[in-house]
Amino acid sequence: MDVLFDYHGELPECPTWDADSQTLYWTDILRQEIHHYQPQSGTHGVMHFTEEVGCFALRERGGLIVALRSAIWLTEGEGRLTQKVCDNPNNPQLARFNDGGTDRQGRFYAGTYWGPRDYNGALLCRVDAELQTTVLQCDILGANGLAFSPDGKWMYTSDTPNHVIYRTPLDAQGDPGQREVWKTFPRGHGRPDGAAVDMEGCYWSALFDGWRIARFSPQGDVLEEHTLPVRCPTMVCFGGPNMKTLFITTTRENISDEEIKAHPLSGAIFTLPISVPGMTKLKFKEN
Structure with missing residues (x-):
């Protein structure tokens, strides 16, 4: 496992690989930024926003769809807001957007985090x-x-503070049925945060507070665990030329100065070579 490059964020999340440009995107929620980095050239850029960016997706037409605290917006390529899609259906004073991405039909999903x-x-x-x-x-x-x-038959979601991963059956149009508990985690052993699925249908989860990431079979069995030098990974995504690199975001939010001194890579992005390629994230499709 290696560090991607010399970067430390406050709350990096939503890593997203663009296969067309071989670029990794991610948000730093608390710094109100979206970053992009090309491993081959070492080019790093930042888009700035006026609110926290919980999650986002690349658009087929170019630009992004971004879930800010108060609303979901479309942007042009450099991050300038161009069209409001909707207001936050939660109370934005109490709930900001958090994890999200696209499904196999290219639709954009965005979840919220209940602050109180x-x-x-x-x-x-x-x-x-x-x-x-x-x-x-x-x-x-x-x-x-x-x-x-x-x-395309299952959607996985987790509720990090409640220590649970759910799965939801999807019909032929990708519409959800009844959510069911897929896996629960005992207190003190990590909480399931952001995730991604590989081509064998195995679910890779960042175990927040758990010092590790884990790969689960479709039946929920632990197949692999990889330890990190930091306590709180936040999300994973697949990328690289052959989709056999796992990118892992981590955080230093609510971590003491003493812990950061002991574990200075908190907030860094790590890379892990893997044997089974990952699923490509589709870009958001608009009519």
Whole structure:
């Protein structure tokens, strides 16, 4: 496992690989930024926003769809907001957007994180090709772990503060059925955060507070675990020329100065070579 380059963020999340340009994108939620980095050239750029960017996806038409705290927007290539898609269906004073991405039809999903943590007040919504937004799931404290099986029959999500991964059956149009508990985690052994699925249908999860990432079979069995030199990984994605590199974001949010001194790579992005290629994230498709 290696460090991608000399970078330390506050809360890096939503790593997204663009195969066309061989570029890694990610958001630093608390710094209100989206970064992009080309490993081959070492080129690093930053787009600045006026609110936290919980998640985003690349668009087929160019630019991004971004979930800011108050609303979801379309942007042009350099991040300038061009069209509001919808307001945050949660109360933006209490819930910011968090994890998200696209499904196998190219629709954009965005979940929220319920800040007060007094009940499961967060949700998961979806933006379709007509830019219509639908709330799909509620009863969530912190939406995370969005990923889809290669055959398009299952959607995976996690609720990090509640230590659970769910899976939801999808019909032929990709619409969700009844959510079910897929895997729970005991307290003190890491919480399931951001995730991705490989070509064998195995689910890779960043185990926040757990010092590691893990690969689970479609049946939920642990197949691999990889230890990190930092306590809190936040999300993983596949990339590289053959989709056999796992990029891992980590955080230093709410980490003491003493811990950062002991573990200075907190907030860095790591790379891990893997044997099974990952699923490519589709770009957001608009009509």
